[in-house]
Amino acid sequence: MTATADPITAKAPENRVWKKFRTHRSAMLGGVLVVFFIAIALLAPILPIPDPAATDWGAVRKAPSFAHPFGTDEIGRDVLSRMIWGAQASLLAGVVSVGIAVLAGVPLGIVAGYFGGWTDAVISRCTEALLAAPFLILAIALAAFLGPSLTNAMIAIGISATPLFVRLTRGQVINIKSEDYVDSARAIGLPTHRILSRYIFPNVLPPILVQATLTIATAIIAEASLSFLGLGQQPPAPSWGSMLNTAKNFLNQAPWMAMWPGISIFLVVLGFNLLGDGLRDALDPREH
Amino acid sequence: MSNIDAHRSPAEPDAPATTPLLEVRNFSLRFRGQSRDVVSGIDLRVSAGEILCIVGESGCGKSVTAMALMGLLPPDAAEIPSGSMVFEQTSYDLTRQVLPARLRGDRMAMIFQEPMTSLNPAFRIGDQIAEAVMQHTDCTKAEAMQRAGDMLEQVGIPAPRQRLREYPHQLSGGMRQRVMIAMALVNDPALLIADEPTTALDVTIQAQILDLIRDLQARRNMGTVMITHDLGVVAELATTVAVMYGGQIVERGPVSQVFDDPQHPYTIGLMSSVPKLTGPRTRLTTVPGTVPSIADMPQGCRFQSRCPFATQDCNTVPAMRDMGADHEVACHYAPLDSNISVVA
Numbered sequence: 001m002t003a004t005a006d007p008i009t010a011k012a013p014e015n016r017v018w019k020k021f022r023t024h025r026s027a028m029l030g031g032v033l034v035v036f037f038i039a040i041a042l043l044a045p046i047l048p049i050p051d052p053a054a055t056d057w058g059a060v061r062k063a064p065s066f067a068h069p070f071g072t073d074e075i076g077r078d079v080l081s082r083m084i085w086g087a088q089a090s091l092l093a094g095v096v097s098v099g100i101a102v103l104a105g106v107p108l109g110i111v112a113g114y115f116g117g118w119t120d121a122v123i124s125r126c127t128e129a130l131l132a133a134p135f136l137i138l139a140i141a142l143a144a145f146l147g148p149s150l151t152n153a154m155i156a157i158g159i160s161a162t163p164l165f166v167r168l169t170r171g172q173v174i175n176i177k178s179e180d181y182v183d184s185a186r187a188i189g190l191p192t193h194r195i196l197s198r199y200i201f202p203n204v205l206p207p208i209l210v211q212a213t214l215t216i217a218t219a220i221i222a223e224a225s226l227s228f229l230g231l232g233q234q235p236p237a238p239s240w241g242s243m244l245n246t247a248k249n250f251l252n253q254a255p256w257m258a259m260w261p262g263i264s265i266f267l268v269v270l271g272f273n274l275l276g277d278g279l280r281d282a283l284d285p286r287e288h
Numbered sequence: 289m290s291n292i293d294a295h296r297s298p299a300e301p302d303a304p305a306t307t308p309l310l311e312v313r314n315f316s317l318r319f320r321g322q323s324r325d326v327v328s329g330i331d332l333r334v335s336a337g338e339i340l341c342i343v344g345e346s347g348c349g350k351s352v353t354a355m356a357l358m359g360l361l362p363p364d365a366a367e368i369p370s371g372s373m374v375f376e377q378t379s380y381d382l383t384r385q386v387l388p389a390r391l392r393g394d395r396m397a398m399i400f401q402e403p404m405t406s407l408n409p410a411f412r413i414g415d416q417i418a419e420a421v422m423q424h425t426d427c428t429k430a431e432a433m434q435r436a437g438d439m440l441e442q443v444g445i446p447a448p449r450q451r452l453r454e455y456p457h458q459l460s461g462g463m464r465q466r467v468m469i470a471m472a473l474v475n476d477p478a479l480l481i482a483d484e485p486t487t488a489l490d491v492t493i494q495a496q497i498l499d500l501i502r503d504l505q506a507r508r509n510m511g512t513v514m515i516t517h518d519l520g521v522v523a524e525l526a527t528t529v530a531v532m533y534g535g536q537i538v539e540r541g542p543v544s545q546v547f548d549d550p551q552h553p554y555t556i557g558l559m560s561s562v563p564k565l566t567g568p569r570t571r572l573t574t575v576p577g578t579v580p581s582i583a584d585m586p587q588g589c590r591f592q593s594r595c596p597f598a599t600q601d602c603n604t605v606p607a608m609r610d611m612g613a614d615h616e617v618a619c620h621y622a623p624l625d626s627n628i629s630v631v632a
Contacts, residue, residue, distance in 0.1 A: 183360055
């Protein structure tokens, strides 16, 4: 009896996923965009840019120039500086609110999917009730209820995005729990909480990762929308959404005030969407 | 693998009766929402060092029986109207569908049919085996890994220490089944339940895995319940065999008895439907018809709709009849050769 007849076949999964991701052009473009915006958001305090709140009455609504590459706003603040600091608010809102949604939604989805029955019925009905309201309307309502601030906007967006994760996770768990390895985990006597944390959770993670990336894009738009409506980042702290709000009054006189935040929102949302699509393709088990 | 040759001498039939390791009495099982039992009042008995093969065709209830004995059936899918189990001198009421989790993977262990999907793809195999150890033993991770490595060596995996660090997808089917066996046996269980452990493997690997199971079973004097539909596996491995049909055990006995002198018409049909390497070349016989669905199962003897000898009497459930030498048959006409004049 020679067991050497069994060959080693595939490579480690990390390599395989990374290799696929690397050759995925649009995903790499998305990755570059995301990394770029994260970099400028993180580097904002050390970049040689003016104070984003410093007003200059001698340079009100000035077009882009050498001194102010992106121009100035209605009270003479440097738009480039406000863009860079605004990236912090946008990305923070995207990441934190999705973090809230994942932390709340995934455990609920796991519990609903694994235990089924009444637990599932209660969680699923609540999820469906939340999903029945449009995402942005729900976020606006919650933000208005909590009061205007960036933190409350993030909480509102997070709560609004939670049902997405509950539903996705629940569906995945229902698939995974009928896998043979879950039976074999029970056959070695593992208690339920170990099965959930070690056998169910890691195997439902890939689609959640993809959904989270895509939802960050949605959350960034939501934050910009809330800030535009005055429910998010409060002045004078910069945010792309509130910059757009001010800029709409000067579209003819100072179009650069609206252009830069608009382009940035577009690019960062595009970046996260491309990244999410790329992750989905790279993590798709059917194409291994 | 498929030539039947019950050459191995079974345990002496008149050996002194010992307390069996596992005794299951009057076990029935039904899926929720169905009115008929999928498994109907079966008895099983396994002693230490014995390999009991439960043989039967797909859907006869052998796998659900194995799952139920491990307490792995989801209570929302199946109910157990009757049945009790004595395992290592402790009684368990199977109808309550709650077996203590500490039994599983410790005193009784199970290996599954599909090695390709029975390991968690997200963890290294060493971690998975070590987890089974740590669940039942108070030891450190390092000690558990040590035992996992030893166990991989015992199941014939080359370079076991390196393999501990590999993921399931890096192993072939045969290797994964060895890992599954290692995981099942790492806590030295008294009873091993194997649900068609070789069905998903190719023939050469099947033989290796069967050898391995027999070898480990003999060395540890483990009681083993082997579920299979392959009579070749039975001939290869079994001490005793239980033939299941339609959720009932129709014949049971030492493997040589059952193979040399099958008494139930279904067993006779099974035996004659296996090609033989020796003797005159004849057309293979088949058992006519197919297994009726559970809802259409006849009352009384469940085999009567396909049995060439069936009569009115078969509308009552046949009791197990003792054929001597521990050989029992559930047929009104057993022994057939003296009760039926024309045997087809």
